Amino acid sequence: MLPALLAVASSFPDAVPADAFLPALLELSVSGVVCYAPLTDATGQIVDFAFAYLNPAAQRVLGLPAQPATTYREVFPEPPPFAAFAFHCEAYSSAEPRHFELNYQGPDHDTYCRVNGRRLGQHLLVSFSFSQEQDRNAVEQALRQSQAHARAARAQAEAQRAELTTIFEQAPAAIAIFEGPDHVIKLANRDHLALWGKTAADVLDKPLFEALPEFRRIGYEELLMGVMQTGEPYVAKQMSANLTRDGQRAPVYFDFVYQPWRNMHGVVTGVIVVATEITQQVVARQQAVALQAEALAVAERRAQERETFYQVFEQTPASIVLLRGPEHRVEYHNEAYQQLFPGRRMRGRTIAEIQPDAAQQGFLALLDRVYQTGETFVGRELPLAINQPDGQRRETYFNFTYQPYRENGQVTGISVFAYDVTEQVLTRQAREAQQHKFYTLFEQAPTGICILAGPELVFEFVNPSYQLLLPERELLGRPVFEALPEIEHTAVAAMLRGVYATGHTHEEQAMLVPLARPADGALEDRYFTFIYQARRDDLGRIDGILAFVFEVTAQQQAIAAVRESEARFRIMADAAPNQVWAVNPDSSIRYANQAFLDFVGVENLEQYAATGWSAYLPAEELHLAQRTLADAIRTRSMYALEHRMRRHDGEYRWLLAQGAPSFYPNGELYGYVGSAIDITALKQANEQLTRTNRDLDNFVYAASHDLKQPVNNLALLLQELRRGVTFADPAEEQLLMPMVQEALQQLSNTIDELAALGQAQQMSHAPAEQVSLAELTAEVVGTLEPQVQAARARITTDFAARPALSFARANLRTILLNLLGNALKYADPARPARIHVSVQMVQGRCVLTVEDNGLGFDAQKYGAELFQLFRRLHTHAPGSGVGLYLVKRIVEASGGSVEVESQPGEGATFRIRLGTT
Template identity: 45%
Template sequence: MTEQVRARHRSEALQAQALQNAEQLVRQRETLYQVFEQTPASVAILRGPEHRFDYVNPGYQALFPGRTLLGLPLVAALPEAAEFGFLALLDRVYATGEPFFGTELPLQVRDEAGNRLPEAYFTFTYQAYQEAGATVGVSIFAFDVTEQVLARRRTEQMQAQALLAAEQLVRQRETLHQVFEQTPALVFIARGPDHRIDYVNPAYQALFPGRELVGRPTADAIPEAVEHGFIALLDQVYTTNTPYYGNEVLANASDPEDQMALRYLNFTYQAYQENGVTVGVSSFAFDVSEQVQARQQATALQAEVSRRDAQLQDFFEQAPVAIAVLRGSEFMVELANPAMCALWGHTREEVLGKPMFVGMPELRGQGFEQLLEGVLATGEAYATQEKPAQLRRNGQSQTVYLNFVYQPLRDSEGQITGVAVVATDVSEQVAARQLLALANAELTAANQAVSARNEELAAANQQLTRTNQDLDNFVYAASHDLKQPVNNLAGLFDELRHAAVFSDPDEEAVLVPMVDEALRQLATTINDLAAVGQVQRLPGLPAETVALDELTQEVLHTLDPQVYAARARVTTDFTARPTITYARASLRTILLNLLSNALKYADPSRPARVHLSTWVQEDRPVLLVEDNGLGFDVQRHRNELFHLFRRFHDHTEGTGVGLYLINRIVQSNGGRLEVESEVGEGTTFRVFL
């Protein structure tokens, strides 16, 4: 007996537990049913291969007012579904078990009178649902997105919005529960003011892998929902009983830089009631991340295209070359940039939208019509350079030279629809070339005249060269041939002076010194002329490395008496160029004459100071000889400084050959001689070797 009681008790306990589980399942399914009945989404369930309507919620029935749907096959209840391809889609989902997601697909139904209603757009899913592992029907979750589509038709991709909800009676509620579990839509149901999570489907749970959601307040289970404002929205819907529709809401922003990881949702928060009292909030959401990212990419691409279009327009407007587009056989001016209008000599208002030869009749008869027609006929580009054209300039016709290209324009089918023109005004270049040709002709004539004059000068130069040679020969011969007679004359006079007796001693004292001085001057002049002749007749001496300090001391040793007589102090500074590559004999002659002049023309009122130095100018050595002597007026005597037998002081002996001789040596070696002097201040010679 005791065993029977225990068995009965166990049976009763099991029955009570089963009853409690059944009640919980019924309550959960009742909740789902109420959610389906109250959701603004359009929900329908079709059974069997003929897609017979097994359930439709009020939202779905409202799409087809006045029509009977339940119990009828889809093709009988909604023949438009076959017309718009929905029947084929349902067949495929039923046969393959693969869901179909429709985004903003059009549907046009008829009213009770058979008239077509305005086209509507729906975002929906067709989801096969199973019983005992076998597909038994297709569920439909749809949103009417007609208003959104019409609002964004021109600028955004068609987007599908759908809210999922499903409710049914006892058998239907079980089906709806299975549909919720299998749908890719995100389903969330929360109860009470703290939004304790009562149900999430697998798709929603996948948002938060590893988290326990059911049975916990939303703020605790999903704390990021507080930060992103979703808890406030749930409070609002729960309190006001007003649905909230979120469109393309960013659901996660943990890494805003990773655009591909961001997820966007279209969702609805809908309050649901029991016995007329709000007890919770349901949420149905679709992941529209791909559509948002695609639109963002399209927007970025459009922005880039717009930017490039703007750049192209700026280039077209600012291009220095003339650009125009002519359309059709009449060559209608479709585009013309400012440079082209300036080249044509017309404003845009005068040419745009008009046939080219109507807006610019002055172009007729100049061959442009034939060239353009040839490009249209053959499809081959035409290019030319410096073609003359009569164009309008300041109200008058003027010849302008052009470089231009006619390029055929084709449409997407390859048909020639017009001609692109790129032109450049090269009138200035042509005029410049013509002027250059004229100048060249004049220059050629001038060159011919110069050549003739050069021939005359060459002949005169040859004559002058022969004359100079003759003079040089004469100087050499005269100095050479007169030396011996002068020496003989000096010897005879010396003998005569010893043998002759003057009757007047005073006359002897006057005449004898005068004859000695005349003979001495004659001998000095002949010796200087011999030196000049020798320099002019000798060929160029070979250059060698000469140490300036050594050569200077050698010359000073020769001039010791003059140095002593002038109480001179001679200093040197050859640091800049201690040695010089030059003919030694020529350099000795230069130093000897310059130092001799510095000592000869020393100021008797003060000791003579002579300084020799070198420096370098443009990689060429320069020898400086500076003294504090008498000096002379350079400006007065500049044109005769280096003339033969020219002297600037008469109180000392000399023939005026030294500077002439130095200048000839320096010039014959490619150099030049410069002099600075001031009376009473001294003289500076610069020898550019």
């Protein structure tokens, strides 16, 4: 075991066995021999010695085995200045032997002892012996004095320990000490026992997880072991555990610090726990971390007695400072407090010196009051402006306690315990600002909005729109069922309680809620659409309900009136002989009368709705019918369409369907209501008439072509007669010949216009092309230039709305030529003619307008005759009455229409609504 000693023995003569010599020597020696192995800390400094070997003599004297599992300082504790231990360290560090003398007191000895030691390799070899013959008076006297000092020191230490325990008991924090790897509870003050819900007898001198099995397997074993192994403190925030208190198991929340507990040699032997229960703060939804202790107990001014407590303070996240005297001089401060004032010297200085502006901010006055009255002051979220080293001024918010402490019944100082809650304050201020912004928006909202707080659903917020729903009722600050007692036992109350209990949003549409009238208290039926949504706090717990309420009583009354009206309408519609129908805004069928159902051969509306139009309209007409109805609904315009529909016997009949939009009183579209009549006979008659007109047009065109040549021949014959025939009476010649000439000219003009009419009919189906209105109008005006000059006319145009039209050019030219020609022909000779040609877009269709300031006519009286063939209203100007008839035929052939407005002496306005543009 000691190779170095065996090496020494090997230098003996061969006659002496080396491996037997040393064990025999050690066994026979009357002196005690001990071999030690040094124990060092992280810096390499010796802190103790382990026993590697004791010879029999040493075993007898010390009462230890040959290789005990203990250390020198555990076997030989001594008071300062630790002379014996210092000797062992010196002997190990020296290359020479060292000697030491002491008085040894043991179970069987109280005698003088000589000790010799020297280093042997990595071990220390020590030999000691006892002597009764030495003059020990001086030494013994010194040793006994030392022992007396040691006993006094131990007594003082015990007193300090007892006093420290008293301080722990009075401290405003839960404090406990766990010892050893099993974390045996050696100390737990009253607050810590209360936190656990245990008595001292329940837990003291028991392993933590045996006394409190609730803490097992939720992470605390690892935290404690980490502090024991690393020697590093652990600070925890808002930890929880399910603890049994007063027979009930409930979660308990707390902040705590695990501080390593070291023995006098610096070895971690346990853990100090300083904890603060914060269950009430968490449950009460406080936004900031509450003070973990309301006040620090007053401690006596004894540095040695409070050193351990100060170590705990150093690891506490709170800022702690102890002030002494009326000038508030810093006696102690922890690192957290120092960090508030970086670079400033603290200890021994007054608060006024450390914080020159503390007086201006009011803190010195508070300290003075606490010192003078002895009353504790608790401040919450008070701002403190602190000048930083870089010259910046930072405002910090604190929750703090000024707690006076006393000596001999007199206040001698103040303990300050403060928490930095700046982040919580700024967060709350930002949240309050955001909340104010929301409340401002809610105040301006046209929707009724209120907030019901707490399980009693108290009106916390009511915007003006909500108050208008319940005039003359006081709402704010009152529970909802106190302010509205008539709803307490209704479905509304169940909905509110359900939302608060489950957090599920609830929505209702047009719900009947009887409410009392303020005037007489009688219940009246009112309808509301509303949304109830749960409000949650920062921890996600429901703490209220946000309600959005719309009153729809008027709409419901209107709907009821519409339904009543609709019922009467259906009765009348079912009695009508023609088809009557109604559709929804999405074009789905709402109603069809009995005549409609009989026409298609179904028994009820559901059978028809199963297929709709698609089963009864020809496939090639279905899309046009659907698009026409959709366009009418989109533009809220009249609906009109001629289409075929299959009758119950399979025959397709022509129907004229017309409908108009119907609206609720609030302007919302109710749908379209219309009717359809069978126009098959009319359609067939029109087709026959169209064929007849076509035949007539062909005949007129052929007849005009055939008559043209005979009229030309008569004109030539008349010329020959005038050259070769002499009348007996010259006066008769002057009278008859012009009359015949004029008659032939009128006949020729009539034949030309009939030919043009026939030609126009032939060209009614000419292909459309893009025609520039400005160019075409200029061309027509050029053709009519003589008439323009004669009427002193000024012709203006405005084609900005549609510069070009898609139309048959020749037909459009004929329209303009006739309208402008008539405007010039019937101009008022008393004033220059003014003609304006323009284009507008009306409901998606192009309207060509020609306005003049001519003679005009009574349109109310003659408007229907104006477009008849050969009809003329003014006879003072030449004409055949064919031009306007021709215009009307061209326009109607393209799907358009012609309108005229006029008064005698005020000119005329012609509007051509073109079907194709």
